[in-house]
Amino acid sequence: xxxxxxxxxxxxxxxxxxxxxxxxxxxxxxxxxxxxxxxxxxxxxxxxxxxxxxxxxxxxxxxxxxxxxxxxxxxxxxxxxxxxxxxxxxxxxxxxxxxxxxxxxxxxxxxxxxxxxxxxxxxxxxxxxxxxxxxxxxxxxxxxxxxxxxxxxxxxxxxxxxxxxxxxxxxxxxxxxxxxxxxxxxxxxxxxxxxxxxxxxxxxxxxxxxxxxxxxxxxxxxxxxxxxxxxxxxxxxxxxxxxxxxxxxxxxxxxxxxxxxxxxxxxxxxxxxxxxxxxxxxxxxxxxxxxxxxxxxxxxxxxxxxxxxxxxxxxxxxxxxxxxxxx
Amino acid sequence: xxxxxxxxxxxxxxxxxxxxxxxxxxxxxxxxxxxxxxxxxxxxxxxxxxxxxxxxxxxxxxxxxxxxxxxxxxxxxxxxxxxxxxxxxxxxxxxxxxxxxxxxxxxxxxxxxxxxxxxxxxxxxxxxxxxxxxxxxxxxxxxxxxxxxxxxxxxxxxxxxxxxxxxxxxxxxxxxxxxxxxxxxxxxxxxxxxxxxxxxxxxxxxxxxxxxxxxxxxxxxxxxxxxxxxxxxxxxxxxxxxxxxxxxxxxxxxxxxxxxxxxxxxxxxxxxxxxxxxxxxxxxxxxxxxxxxxxxxxxxxxxxxxxxxxxxxxxxxxxxxxxxx
Numbered sequence: 111x112x113x114x115x116x117x118x119x120x121x122x123x124x125x126x127x128x129x130x131x132x133x134x135x136x137x138x139x140x141x142x143x144x145x146x147x148x149x150x151x152x153x154x155x156x157x158x159x160x161x162x163x164x165x166x167x168x169x170x171x172x173x174x175x176x177x178x179x180x181x182x183x184x185x186x187x188x189x190x191x192x193x194x195x196x197x198x199x200x201x202x203x204x205x206x207x208x209x210x211x212x213x214x215x216x217x218x219x220x221x222x223x224x225x226x227x228x229x230x231x232x233x234x235x236x237x238x239x240x241x242x243x244x245x246x247x248x249x250x251x252x253x254x255x256x257x258x259x260x261x262x263x264x265x266x267x268x269x270x271x272x273x274x275x276x277x278x279x280x281x282x283x284x285x286x287x288x289x290x291x292x293x294x295x296x297x298x299x300x301x302x303x304x305x306x307x308x309x310x311x312x313x314x315x316x317x318x319x320x321x322x323x324x325x326x327x328x329x330x331x332x333x334x335x336x337x338x339x340x341x342x343x344x345x346x347x348x349x350x351x352x353x354x355x356x357x358x359x360x361x362x363x364x365x366x367x368x369x370x371x372x373x374x375x376x377x378x379x380x381x382x383x384x385x386x387x388x389x390x391x392x393x394x395x396x397x398x399x400x401x402x403x404x405x406x407x408x409x410x411x412x413x414x415x416x417x418x419x420x421x422x423x424x425x426x427x428x429x430x431x432x433x434x435x436x437x
Numbered sequence: 438x439x440x441x442x443x444x445x446x447x448x449x450x451x452x453x454x455x456x457x458x459x460x461x462x463x464x465x466x467x468x469x470x471x472x473x474x475x476x477x478x479x480x481x482x483x484x485x486x487x488x489x490x491x492x493x494x495x496x497x498x499x500x501x502x503x504x505x506x507x508x509x510x511x512x513x514x515x516x517x518x519x520x521x522x523x524x525x526x527x528x529x530x531x532x533x534x535x536x537x538x539x540x541x542x543x544x545x546x547x548x549x550x551x552x553x554x555x556x557x558x559x560x561x562x563x564x565x566x567x568x569x570x571x572x573x574x575x576x577x578x579x580x581x582x583x584x585x586x587x588x589x590x591x592x593x594x595x596x597x598x599x600x601x602x603x604x605x606x607x608x609x610x611x612x613x614x615x616x617x618x619x620x621x622x623x624x625x626x627x628x629x630x631x632x633x634x635x636x637x638x639x640x641x642x643x644x645x646x647x648x649x650x651x652x653x654x655x656x657x658x659x660x661x662x663x664x665x666x667x668x669x670x671x672x673x674x675x676x677x678x679x680x681x682x683x684x685x686x687x688x689x690x691x692x693x694x695x696x697x698x699x700x701x702x703x704x705x706x707x708x709x710x711x712x713x714x715x716x717x718x719x720x721x722x723x724x725x726x727x728x729x730x731x732x733x734x735x736x737x738x739x740x741x742x743x744x745x746x747x748x749x750x751x752x753x754x755x756x757x758x759x760x761x762x
Contacts, residue, residue, distance in 0.1 A: 205543075210541045210543070211542065211543035222542075227509060230529075231533070232533050238502020242502060246506065249512065276493070279494065434544035437539070437547065
């Protein structure tokens with residue numbers, strides 16, 4: 111694993127990244143709690159990919175670029191500017207939810223103000239939307255880059271192929287990310303695809319592609335930084351497969367103990383990306399263990415505040431039921 | 438004013454709007470240099486450039502997703518789905534995304550996309566090249582489904598669609614493309630969306646229809662006039678949302694209704710029209726509502742096509758029955 115110092119990011123940047131990672135974890139844990147006590151109808155967890163998500167978005171200019179996330183990208187969405195309270199508003203179905211004003215499923219992160227396009231539930235459709243968003247940059251002579259993510263299960267869809275093909279033909283300024291966490295709900299990689307790594311598929315589109323370990327912050331950040339630079343230079347799209355873990359079930363309605371062995375689950379816990387990142391922070395003397403503990407306490411308080419604030423927000427009014435079907 | 442075919446009227450509309458609206462983009466399979474397999478986009482790439490009129494790979498789902506992404510960024514995509522029988526490949530874009538986007542975003546954003554597609558039978562091309570699947574899309578509130586029946590309306594309805602903030606599915610019946618010419622102004626004009634037309638006034642019976650069946654219904658009305666039966670023909674023009682008011686006004690006057698569609702009988706637009714009349718106008722009726730439609734089979738082989746497609750004789754027979762009730 112590469113050192114954090116090798117990322118050449120400054121100390122402040124790395125601490126901010128750590129806060130984002132930890133917020134991703136603590137907020138996710140809170141959403142599970144709220145689900146279990148019946149306040150949040152549904153949750154899809156990103157536990158196991160927080161470091162990868164933070165590394166990925168760090169490579170982009172989040173004040174300029176567009177992001178089309180998939181449903182595990184809560185940490186990435188917050189890194190792009192969405193607040194914990196806004197995420198909470200979405201999960202609680204409140205009118206202030208920036209994704210869809212409380213009208214969509216939770217975890218379909220979006221925000222017009224932050225240039226995040228919310229996901230349409232049918233997996234991989236966001237890959238095609240990203241081609242349109244990226245093509246508009248060329249037509250409008252704008253310099254933004256588009257990031258789109260998906261899980262590895264979605265790469266079996268035809269839309270995956272159509273999007274990569276179109277993007278490559280048009281040399282679109284887009285970065286395609288695959289967050290490979292090993293499972294499509296309960297279906298393991300070996301039953302999802304026959305290639306060794308999904309990054310091999312880049313060849314089929316004459317598109318640079320690589321696989322990186324998502325636990326390795328620096329390697330992940332560098333892979334995306336290279337892709338962003340290619341896009342900025344007009345060299346077209348890149349495909350990046352990020353190897354991550356899924357520490358929880360697919361969703362709040364899934365129990366992965368049914369299809370994953372105890373040994374496998376224990377190994378996952380051993381390899382949890384968040385403590386690994388904390389270890390790097392203290393080993394490289396970026397933060398002391400005491401400072402890490404302090405940050406955690408602050409983050410927990412942030413999550414409490416976001417929860418309380420979001421719970422007080424109004425739901426969309428039922429009287430708006432028939433509004434906005436047509437102009 | 439010159440006499441033009443429907444396809445020429447459609448090309449005119451696209452040409453005028455490409456000039457009028459610099460955010461309009463026309464794209465799809467073979468629409469560029471080739472001008473489309475039906476020549477609806479002939480000459481447009483040469484005139485408006487390869488940025489505005491361009492070919493896509495053979496990927497309907499890709500065309501749908503590309504359209505949504507471009508519309509999100511302020512462009513007005515006008516994608517062509519070469520044959521509407523291929524709609525299944527792009528169904529998620531239409532039903533899962535475009536049609537519900539404004540609602541999902543609580544009115545804060547919209548997707549001004551007009552999908553053009555050729556549909557309908559009569560060219561001895563079985564199955565997917567002749568299907569009438571318009572009824573499927575009317576199940577998605579939020580997208581308009583517009584079906585012109587003549588060159589004048591085709592141009593005006595298309596311009597209205599292209600200027601609409603909402604997504605529109607604009608269905609062009611292949612048999613109408615070149616089968617007749619009509620006076621069509623050269624300049625730009627609009628025909629209102631969501632508004633049915635009284636294609637022929639009459640007092641004894643109302644024929645409610647759309648698309649290619651408007652011509653058959655008008656032919657039937659001519660035939661019926663010879664027997665002193667005065668038929669009113671309603672051309673729906675927009676089949677979703679439905680202009681129920683115009684239908685009911687006519688039914689109130691005539692008391693008898695025949696609903697005509699080229700598509701198979703089960704479900705579909707004709708069933709919806711009949712249901713609206715039954716719910717809201719049953720007291721105006723002097724006879725049961727009758728429907729003329731294709732049989733409930735997949736689109737058939739060429740030899741059977743003349744029997745399968747509804748025609749003016751079927752409509753005349755149906756009218757006579759409701760008259761004699």
